[in-house]
Amino acid sequence: MKLQFTLLTSALLLALPVLAKDVPLSQAADIASSVTPASASPSFNALESQVLTQLRDALKGDAATLTRDQLEKAKQNKTHADKAWLKASGYDFRVKENQQAGIELLSAFSTLPETVINENLKTVTDINRDASQLTRHQALADAEGISYLYFLSDALGPRLGKAFLAAYDKGELGKAAALIKASEVSTGEAKKHFNNPRPFLIQGNTIHLVPDDVVVKDNHPYTADGGSFPSGHTNTGYTDALLMAEMIPERFDALVTRGARYGYSRIVLGVHYPLDVMGSRMVAQRNVAHYLNDAKYRALFNEARDQLRTALEKECGATLAECAKTDGKNDPYRDPAMQTFYRFTMTYDLPQQKGERQSLKVPEGADVLLEAALPNLSTAQRQALMVKTALPAGYPLSGTTPDQQFWQRLNLPAAYALGHHTL
Template sequence: MSPSTRQNTIRRIPLIAVSPVLTVALVAGTVTVPAHAQAAGSSALTEAVGEYLPAILPAVQHHGAPVPEPLSLSDYGWYISDLSSYDGGIYYDVVSSFSDLRDNHPEVMKDSLDTVVDVNNSADPETVRRAQVDAAADDGNLLTALSDAFGSTLGEALRTSLQEHRLPKTRTLMDSGYLSRAGGLASSTLIEKEIFNYDRPFVVAPDRITKHTGGGNEGLYDLSGSAAFPSGHTNQASWTTTLLAVLLPELAPQLLARGAEAGYNRMVMGVHYPLDVVGGRMTGQAAAADRWNDPKMRTVLTQAGQELRAELEWRTGMPLAEAVATDTPYRSTGVAVGEYTSRMTHGLRRVGDPEAPLTVPQGAPELLVTAFPDLSWGQRARVLAATALPAGYPLDDQSPKGRAVGSWQRMNLAAAFAADVEVGQGAALMVNGRPA
């Protein structure tokens, strides 16, 4: 597809908001479920409700515990962030430099294929098992799959709370699969996939990819008609873990590292290239920034964060920061930042100017507001710049337009959340012991 054709495709995309499906369920007490589930009987109907609309299921109540309260009816309507802040209301501009890689850098495209082949073929049984779990969590129960990022005790507390339907706000916004209200059409990558139309690795190189079927993924490799770039699963895991990191900054590096693992696991399954995974992270974080910078959406996200924090603190009997400090973590902060940073590039070679200046995306600094509430927007932007990935790696768009909108490829959010920041006299700012 030529650049002009791609641009025409973008202009033809109707800017339609995602329908607030849950409103009908809440008001009328009914749920629209797939026809095959209706035909299968009441047990299948209950299962479908739990999968697609878990927030409407009745909560288990406990004496002295927080009382779960769903979002109000008005919280299900239109949000300005249902459309992206980029041209066309989607996230094409965030990853548009993929076309340049495909057209002008065959060495990077070869590296990308070789990398997924190596990851897919060398995965041990436990890595494959985790990848299968992540692959099955796209249309529901994503938070259960990601719960180990919270740590041993907190992860178990989260899973129990989810099983008891005690987190209706959180589940409505982030754990209802493709109906999650904090997601939506703009952040789904479906339109971007159609624009780029790039075949998956198991289609391009079927003799080099091992199909890890099982674990509820028997139909996974029927995706041959679905394009690869960018990765939708990575996108979903990325915007979810990014928003959770904003709401629970005590766990931010671990949450972000777990989202990066979910992307890596798409390569384990052989259904995505590293470039797809990088692009999914970029679009997911751009979408999370749009959501958090939307005042109306920030209000309901904050309510979900308060709900989640209160529940975890009730279950552990201590403030969240103390519970995190005494728990067995998913990864130590240093290891989490290291893994996340490595998975920002997956070892792909640089193709751009290593000295290119950085533009921090306008929406990115607000993602650090809960971690650094006393810093200004400009100071948080300097933290992001000080912890950013070096320039020139694939999908770091150095075109004039790319530099204007900023590089999500270079935003190392795990390192930024974990940064040691000191404010001196005047505008002096030290990040990890260095002037920023």
Template sequence: MLDAFPALKSGRPDIMQLNDDMTVQINQSAPKAQSDRAIIDQYADMSVSMSDGLGARLGAIYKAARDAGQLPKTAALLNKENGLVGRGGSTGPAKNHYANPRPYVRFPERLQYRDKPGGNAWAGQDGSYPSGHTSQAFWQGVSLATMLPELAPQILARASDAGNNRIVMGAHYPLDVMAGHMMGQKIVQRRWADPEFRDLYAQATTELRQVLEDGCGATLAVCIAADTPYLPTDQALAVYRQRLTYGFPLVGQAGQPMTVPDGAESLLRTSHPDLTDAQRRQVLALTAIDSGEPLDLGTAGSWERIDLAAAMTAKITVAADGTVSLAGAATVDPSPGPAASSTPADPGATTRGSAAAGRGVRAPRRPGRRS
């Protein structure tokens, strides 16, 4: 799933130069608040430090419960060191295989060093591709999003921020972060595809939602509606989509059909519980980004093209023959900003929304080709 990289490194010096230049720009331009958060994510268990993705109040309840040991089943799945979801998902073998030097090894003079007192943020000399911190952020964040699909856009945007923070730290390039994102999603897909592991997710989900409701004193829907979100939904969707590509130019042909990776539909089991696996695959295809991106493996199955935030929040219609279509023609801008309004769905079709779509989330379409 990561094997597009060698061809870029050997045959696309323009892409590799842009990879370097974006790393420098993101590292040098980060404001203090972003830098501070990047340092926290460098060392923390991100299944806890990403608690702000749940919202101001719910995030505080979640963090307090994790710190107090009141979410043992959730912690058993998501812990940084020994979480069951991430077990066996090390990026080490891939880093050794691709052996791409980190930014701070290649051009430290172009980067701003960011760290806590006594820290060792630039100590690692292992390969940069893929980003291990980003993979961790996404297997933790995607897991949380499947457990709390009502908050999927915000949780996934926070995981995306954690990945981007690796560039802020000067430890990784955008292509590393994109690859780590893909790997983290794949790890969670394998867990949700396992019936026995799904039972562990179900137990942790029940525990988590109960603790949040008890702490908030109302149903989760009421608590979410009254909370201050990490980001407005449209902005969360836009940030997430932009970081799927980081604005790289296409290296392959645009407009090709989406080949959904085997098993990826399992990631939509909680956001679209009434759909079949085949229908969930259609949702992933309908919400995918364009073909031809640098890490797109085309007909081999493209993890880069999956826009999980869009898919989890998509509002769809189901035709009489079981095929699905997006219930509206709203867009998600590939850069942060408000999405356009959706158009009414076909009144003759059955409309089904995800958990988040029930809160007014609009289904996106794929953006046009970028030069």
């Protein structure tokens, strides 16, 4: 173990200088488009089509056609989610306490300089304006699928993704589906607290509201109400993706990146700013770590995880390790470019502030987020990975407290990649 730690430490000293380099908007947009049906893989594109079909069927339910009114009532049914099991556990998610912790974590939003606020609006305007049609289609599917877990399947790769879709609709993942959705801490209180108007409501804006020709197919412009900061959809997408990554660590990096891609969809639609998405990433990471360090939650998590993994192996007809293997061009979420995309979504190229730089301190228990993915490393080694691969200091929302610094700068896919490839 001592030799292993020495080798890891040596690698960390040379870790990822690319982290300090910004990624152009156009490059990020091209990468984002590679995980839509514009990908180079027919099997991945077929999976995306299957996801949309099953989502529309779930939204429609027993009705003859899908209408917009049904979206308001959409949620996992008794087949998808074993809510009775979760309710019987009596677990208290302490929602109000976690909401307040989230508000405190994001408090730096209220003191951002005007240059950052202006660039925040410019960035959403540019991404919204220049998005390809298929990227807009992906954004609409992400938006309307918020109550379900279908969107996670494309980050599993074509083989495991198809097994996931089959198991999900059969109700074989019921405990995981119930627990994951119940673990989403609503951003409603934070939205009220920060009371920030959405980009399409700003005077003089040029946001294009995207007509729905994908899900309901009524060409109704997609919109959203309530405050913008932080993003509720991104909180959902990132929480779901991160918990699934903890249950299927064989696909850890791809799933975590799917959470970031889900947040990007909100900007494509013009209903959220980059800061909204960045803030929700911070809060979701903090919340998932918080729950995983709770012994009572962990017991439920383990039970749900075991049911999930057994069901996926059954549907796939092979071990999970085999089904989860990277499949070249058919597996675009495993393309190295997705690490570049994830890095972009941590800042959206918003201005980096100059000034005093704090050393990064890992909050107690935060390394639990890498525990399943890097089980052979010690707590100290996982913490070292988090620090060495972190975003440079000074980007918006990194604030002044150790927790704000850490949760804004934490780059989970980079930490995983370095730890995985070093050992």
